Amino acid sequence: MVTYFLQNLINALQWGSFYALIALGYSMVYGVLMLFNFAHGDIFMVGAYIGFGVATGLVSLASMGALALPNWLILVLTILISMFLTSFVGMIVERVGYRPLREAPRASAAITGLMIGIILETGNLAILGARRVRFPTLIQSTTYNLGGVFVTNKKIMIVVVSIALMYALHLFVRKTRWGMAMRAMAFDTVVVPLLGVPVNNIARMTFAIGSALAAVAGILFGVAYPVLDPYMGIIFGWKAFVAAILGGRGSILGACLAGFLLGFIEIFVVMIFPSTLRDFIAYSIILLILAFRPHGFFGEPYSARLRL
Amino acid sequence: MPLLQINNMSHDFGGLRAVNNYNLEIEPGQIRGLIGPNGAGKTTVFNLVSGIYTPTEGDILLNGQSIVGLKPYQIATLGLGRTFQNLRLWRHMSVLDHVKMAQYSKISYGLLGAFFGTPKRRREEAEIEEKAYGLLKLVGVADLADQLVVNLPYGDQRRVEMARALATEPRVLFLDEPTAGMNPEELIQMMEIVRLVHREFGLAIFLIEHRLKVVMELCDIIQTLVFGEVIAEGSAEEIQNDPKVIEAYLGKETIL
Amino acid sequence: MRGRPRNNEKLVVEISSGNLPEKKTLSDRIRDSFSQVPLLAWLCGILVAVLLERFLGDPFTELLGLPKIPALFGALTILRKPLLIPGTMAFLLLIYILPIIIVLRLCGPVLNRLAGWLFNLSSAVSVVIHLGLLYGILYLWSDISGYRLLTLKLTFIAVIVTLSLNVINGYMGEFSCSHPGFMALGAYSASIFTLLFFVDDKVFGSALLPEFLGPFLFPVALIFGGLVAAIGAIAIAVPSFRTRGDYLAIISLAFMFIVKSLIENLEFVRGPRGLSNQPNYVDLPTVFLWTVAAVWIINNFVRSTTGKALNAVRDDEMAADAMTVNTRRTKIVAFLFAAFWAGVAGGLFAHVLRYVNPSTFGIQKLAEVLAMVYFGGLNSVYGSIVGAVSLSLLGEALRPLEIFKWIIIPLLLILVMIYRPTGLIAFKEFNVMNLISPKRRK
Structure with a gap:
């Protein structure tokens, strides 16, 4: 029983890593711009596909003998290149869908985000067709048996990489000048621009970082579950969005914790109940949490008037 | 019996005492003022009485009935009207709709009327519209009835807010800095309006002001609030010469 | 900021309509001629169009070489077979646009007076008649397919x-x-x-x-x-x-x-x-x-x-x-x-x-x-x-x-x-x- 529990705990950690990484993107954009980037789930999907493209390219180059790279290095390169490329997707989304709407009602920006998401999905379908693609195997799966609990090297890698990135982000936001500017914008959007903080650059950077993290989530997802499809962003995106809110708006720690919590809920629900009840129970628990903590774990009470 | 009576009202904001042992009695037809430096807790007093916050201690009686713990709309319906320091107009609504909306509690056509447009609804809507026009005329913005409030100059917005507060048919009217941000000309007009509604409706008025001139001219009795406590109460002249008030406003006189 | 009146737009309109010599462009003239058309006339015009489509639609489609009556004003046909664009356009023009314009032109003033009479008679009756016309149009239009x-x-x-x-x-x-x-x-x-x-x-x-x-x-x-x-x-x-x-x-x-x-x-x-x-x-x-x-x-x-x-x-x-x-x-x-x-x-x-x-x-x-x-x-x-x-x-x-x-x-x-x-x-x-x-x- 204990081993069964521990086994699921590890699965939940892995599952929660994806949510947490994606939720970070939502939460950061929210913290800085007070807007939700509803296209973020689809940026995760695009990141996974870019990762797929880069990895496939590198693998075929390696197999042709043009590059003599070990697989682990290909994975590292894939992650880095995809982060870089996907961050541009994020910046384009910001430029097209969010910058023109910064003064508009917030709901309008939510709509553009939704629409950009649909365009990204459809664009993907148009380019690659409806078939699912297979993420190349970069890591041979090795399973370790720790007293009855089976842990694969992939799972360890996913959880370690995710937590390392979260910590890096935390340091970035706390210790650097850019991070300070981001926090300042989260605090006040009227005065901060007057103090010489380049608001547009910060916004762009926020989208870029969020998208890069989503790309990592996409690649890690591809490593764990190699089949990609264009609609994977919807399911993950909306759940991660819920996690971001649950964590408290704009709170990085909150988004991570809520992401992992969501992972735990989903895995443990399936442990006890039939898997078809997963969404039902997961969302019911979220509803209950919000009923008692209407502002999430680390959010502040809502006082500002809606901008409409 | 006083119209509004506040007994030993205190309020804490998470351990910080914002208002301490506050007492007030307003008789019908009185104009009273509340002055004090920034952050003294004047608006908190207003918010406590109008039900936005619930006092930690003390009792508030409106017309002999305790209103502590009632919702703001219930208190307003019982006859306590107010304006806000920062106006709080409804930005997408027309001037006329503002004044009609404030008569919400008088509507009795119910949901059926709202859904199906019954004759009763038409009659009541016409009644409150007529009354709204009357109030707008009184404060001098009747010709702007169809405008959106955001398109009005500041002085007119203040007038609309006054008409809106009057539309709730208050017995006591709380004015939170009615002349804030006004130029001298608008200020004089506003004082005229305050006098006019006082005369016209025989209202009791309780106002917060920053500009001593306004309070001194309008009010019968003035309270001075500093750090949540009343340090002086009396006529304009008494307040002006009270050393404690002078100290609160200008700092302690030091003799070298 | 909130207090500032936003009169600029109004001012511009006044200047352009008041001081400049009046020069009517085509679009102005079209707008003018339609501004006095009541809803009743529009409904009647469209009713004539859908009636035409019902009775003359099939011969017209054959004449113009279309496979069938364009279902959604030709959008589907045009996008599927670009070669049929002229035929579809002609169909739209003959069945919809021209008849509507003719009805508006010929009967506009009469129908305007009728609308006024109905309106004064009883607004409820007028509403019912308008809705009836609308239903008639929709019925005839949707009956095609x-x-x-x-x-x-x-x-x-x-x-x-x-x-x-x-x-x-x-x-x-x-x-x-x-x-x-x-x-x-x-x-x-x-x-x-x-x-x-x-x-x-x-x-x-x-x-x-x-x-x-x-x-x-x-x-x-x-x-x-x-x-x-x-x-x-x-x-x-x-x-x-x-x-x-x-x-x-x-x-x-x-x-x-x-x-x-x-x-x-x-x-x-x-x-x-x-x-x-x-x-x-x-x-x-x-x-x-x-x-x-x-x-x-x-x-x-x-x-x-x-x-x-x-x-x-x-x-x-x-x-x-x-x-x-x-x-x-x-x-x-x-x-x-x-x-x-x-x-x-x-x-x-x-x-x-x-x-x-x-x-x-x-x-x-x-x-x-x-x-x-x-x-x-x-x-x-x-x-x-x-x-x-x-x-x-x-x-x-x-x-x-x-x-x-x-x-x-x-x-x-x-x-x-x-x-x-x-x-x-x-x-x-x-x-x-x-x-x-x-x-x-x-």
């Missing part, structure tokens, strides 16, 4: 859903995501009602009531669906007392997912496989009447002071409270009212398609409805009608483009959001009296 009829029915349902969502997202200013959930509740409740009482089928056994009663009791089924949805809405309305904005959006989103996965897990409504075999009760008059009722009641509501309390709560809740507005009552009424109509629309939807399954009521539906609300315009009955009709028809018209449709429509919406962030026709009162009144020369 089953495809048109289905499109029309779904468009009507979209109008109801969009309007009801506008009550919450526009008039009350919350971002509610729960509407697909309300629709699902309505669709399933109404379906269970009709399947249980009037249909012999495998899921619910034999009919409990004689079948001939079905069409008469169908309104009861729809209202039942609406009420179930309204009861579901309490789950959103109660949290809305304490929280607003983003957290309420999440609560409503969670509600939508919960409803969807609950239905997926309910075996007695066949879970994810869905319910089918609903009786064919929703003909054109039914859906037309329900839509008219929805528009009328919702418009009545949002124009009453009780309904405008929603705007007050949206723009400043604290002020609303201080001005005697019972904010809790206002919120709960808004949510229940909107959910009721969403439920009714769901019931109609289930009986138009005669099949429902839970996956219909997911994120995709949500994006669709939100798009219609925000495209058409917030806080506006006109806007919702325009948004629902235009996006429904556009969605059908662009069907030949296949998946590229899902690039064009979102792009269009992004452009609308950028240039008109509150939608095309936002914050405009829908006044039927102005609509049906005769037009006067300025």
Whole structure:
């Protein structure tokens, strides 16, 4: 029983890593711009596909003998290149869908985000067709048996990489000048621009970082579950969005914790109940949490008037 | 019996005492003022009485009935009207709709009327519209009835807010800095309006002001609030010469 | 900043109309000649056009070498076979545009006087006549093909859903995501009602009531669906007392997912496989009447002071409270009212398609409805009608483009959001009296 529990705990950690990484993107954009980037789930999907493209390219180059790279290095390169490329997707989304709407009602920006998401999905379908693609195997799966609990090297890698990135982000936001500017914008959007903080650059950077993290989530997802499809962003995106809110708006720690919590809920629900009840129970628990903590774990009470 | 009576009202904001042992009695037809430096807790007093916050201690009686713990709309319906320091107009609504909306509690056509447009609804809507026009005329913005409030100059917005507060048919009217941000000309007009509604409706008025001139001219009795406590109460002249008030406003006189 | 009057625009208009010498461009002249045309004349013109299509449509299509009468004003034909563009254009010109212009030109003044006479006689009679004409047009137009009829029915349902969502997202200013959930509740409740009482089928056994009663009791089924949805809405309305904005959006989103996965897990409504075999009760008059009722009641509501309390709560809740507005009552009424109509629309939807399954009521539906609300315009009955009709028809018209449709429509919406962030026709009162009144020369 204990081993069964521990086994699921590890699965939940892995599952929660994806949510947490994606939720970070939502939460950061929210913290800085007070807007939700509803296209973020689809940026995760695009990141996974870019990762797929880069990895496939590198693998075929390696197999042709043009590059003599070990697989682990290909994975590292894939992650880095995809982060870089996907961050541009994020910046384009910001430029097209969010910058023109910064003064508009917030709901309008939510709509553009939704629409950009649909365009990204459809664009993907148009380019690659409806078939699912297979993420190349970069890591041979090795399973370790720790007293009855089976842990694969992939799972360890996913959880370690995710937590390392979260910590890096935390340091970035706390210790650097850019991070300070981001926090300042989260605090006040009227005065901060007057103090010489380049608001547009910060916004762009926020989208870029969020998208890069989503790309990592996409690649890690591809490593764990190699089949990609264009609609994977919807399911993950909306759940991660819920996690971001649950964590408290704009709170990085909150988004991570809520992401992992969501992972735990989903895995443990399936442990006890039939898997078809997963969404039902997961969302019911979220509803209950919000009923008692209407502002999430680390959010502040809502006082500002809606901008409409 | 006083119209509004506040007994030993205190309020804490998470351990910080914002208002301490506050007492007030307003008789019908009185104009009273509340002055004090920034952050003294004047608006908190207003918010406590109008039900936005619930006092930690003390009792508030409106017309002999305790209103502590009632919702703001219930208190307003019982006859306590107010304006806000920062106006709080409804930005997408027309001037006329503002004044009609404030008569919400008088509507009795119910949901059926709202859904199906019954004759009763038409009659009541016409009644409150007529009354709204009357109030707008009184404060001098009747010709702007169809405008959106955001398109009005500041002085007119203040007038609309006054008409809106009057539309709730208050017995006591709380004015939170009615002349804030006004130029001298608008200020004089506003004082005229305050006098006019006082005369016209025989209202009791309780106002917060920053500009001593306004309070001194309008009010019968003035309270001075500093750090949540009343340090002086009396006529304009008494307040002006009270050393404690002078100290609160200008700092302690030091003799070298 | 708020206090500054915004007179600039007005000033510019005055200068351009007053001081400059009047120079009428073609577009001005066209606008002038149509500005005095009452709605009655438009309806008559369109009626003539659809009558022409009905009686001369087939010979014309043969003459012009078209395969069949263009179903949606030629959009489908043009996109599929570009070679047929001239023929389609000629068809549109001969059947629709020219007859309408001729009727407006010839009968405009007469009909204007008639509209005035009707208006003075009784506005209710006038409304009924206008609606009758509208129904006649729709009947004749949709009678040409089953495809048109289905499109029309779904468009009507979209109008109801969009309007009801506008009550919450526009008039009350919350971002509610729960509407697909309300629709699902309505669709399933109404379906269970009709399947249980009037249909012999495998899921619910034999009919409990004689079948001939079905069409008469169908309104009861729809209202039942609406009420179930309204009861579901309490789950959103109660949290809305304490929280607003983003957290309420999440609560409503969670509600939508919960409803969807609950239905997926309910075996007695066949879970994810869905319910089918609903009786064919929703003909054109039914859906037309329900839509008219929805528009009328919702418009009545949002124009009453009780309904405008929603705007007050949206723009400043604290002020609303201080001005005697019972904010809790206002919120709960808004949510229940909107959910009721969403439920009714769901019931109609289930009986138009005669099949429902839970996956219909997911994120995709949500994006669709939100798009219609925000495209058409917030806080506006006109806007919702325009948004629902235009996006429904556009969605059908662009069907030949296949998946590229899902690039064009979102792009269009992004452009609308950028240039008109509150939608095309936002914050405009829908006044039927102005609509049906005769037009006067300025």
